[in-house]
Structure formats: structure tokens, C-alpha cells
Amino acid sequence: MTFYLAGGGKANTLNGDGSLAASAPAEDKPDAFTYDPMDPVSSFGGNVCCTGNAVTGGAFDQRKMEERPDILVYTSEPFKEGVEASGPIDVTLFVGSDAKDTDFTVKLIDVQPDGTAYNLDETIQRARYRNGYDQPLAWMEAGKVYKLTLQPMTTSNFFAAGHRLRIEVSSSNFPRFDRNMNTGGNNYDESKGVVAHNTVHHSRQYASQVTLTVVKR
DSSP: OEEEEEOSSOOBSTTSOOEEESSOOSSOOOEEEEEOTTSOOBOOSBSOOSOTTSOOOBOOBOTTGGGSTTOEEEEOOOOSSOEEEEEEEEEEEEEEESSSSOEEEEEEEEEOTTSOEEEEEEEEEEGGGTTOTTSOOOOOOTTOOEEEEOOOEEEEEEEOTTOEEEEEEESOOBTTSOOOOSSSSOSTTOSOOOOEEEEEEOSSSSOOEEEEEEEOO
16 A cells, blocks of 8 residues: 655645645655754654663654654545554655755654554665665765665554554654764764755655555455
């Protein structure tokens, strides 16, 4: 079951116009946000390990996180009947940046009828490794659009009738994932970063999408 990212170019925050549609939109109206590595999106719940007391793992209502303008929010229409998603969740994004290198993160969410939004899984992709970790580093250039195939997420979740699927897209999830300082450097030994202006494209040409593995009943 595939959903396509859509909207009018203002998917920032929970109150934006981002949606998940059954088909890719004809026209590309990209969503833009600013990623400042000195003010990263904080990790909130999830399948965390080795962060000490910095992050409490688990499922939490993500709406307070979705107030940030550097988080793009895309939500489907309510499911008319229950859907069981069990297995890998594949995400493809078409993105751009004015930084040499940056990250793109995705969080998978189950939105209940009362609006509460619980995280299921999350993933990240560093742009320089988009062609594979065994390939030459692939830097970004401003004004170009790049295809990112993110590391697959995995879940087993029953979306009851009336629930909605949501994904958040951003460029940080710290400290679960280390920050990209956007410089093209090592990151781990850098104390100052570069602010990146990032975009997510969605159209027939740039079909950003999320695909669930659905169990037939």
C-alpha cells in the first residue's frame, strides 16, 4: 500500500497542508524548511539504545514535536476499514539542499481519531551516502533534486478504521542519531555547523512516497 506525499508547499508543523495521497500530485509544490544543527529536533521516544538518560524509549504523542517549523507533517485520510501493516516500510524522498551534505529523517506515526499521534518507527539517511556506503561520497549542489531511498523501517501495527497514517520529515533526530553539521566534514569532531535550507519535492516527476507491507485478511 503506497501513499504519496502531497500538499501546497506549506507542510511545516501539524497545522500545515501536507497530506498522504493515493496518487502523486501533477504539479511540484516543494516544502521547504531550515535545519540548524545547533538547534536539532530532539529525539522523543522510539526504539532507542545507548543514549543513557537522554531519551526515554517507547511510543508517545508526537503532537508537541510537530509544532516545530523544521518538521514537515504529512497525514492520510482516515482508513475506512482496518489495515494491518506488518513488515518493512519503504520511504523514497526527492530532496534538495543548499548544503554540501545534510540528513533527512522520517518518523512513522499512527494518528488516532482523537488526534493523538503515536510513533511507530523512524529512520534517517545521510545524503553523502545515498548511493551506498561502499560508493564514493556523493555531495549535494544547490538547485538540484536528488532521490533518497531511506533505510527501511519495520513495524507490525493495526490501523483501526478511523485511524490515519502520518509521517514526519525533518533533518535531525538527536541524540538517537548524530547531527549532521552540514559541512561535509567528519561531524563527530566539529563544534560549529552550517544552517541548511532543505526541500522535499512531491509530484509525478518527483514521486516522494511511503509504502507499507499490508497483511491481507
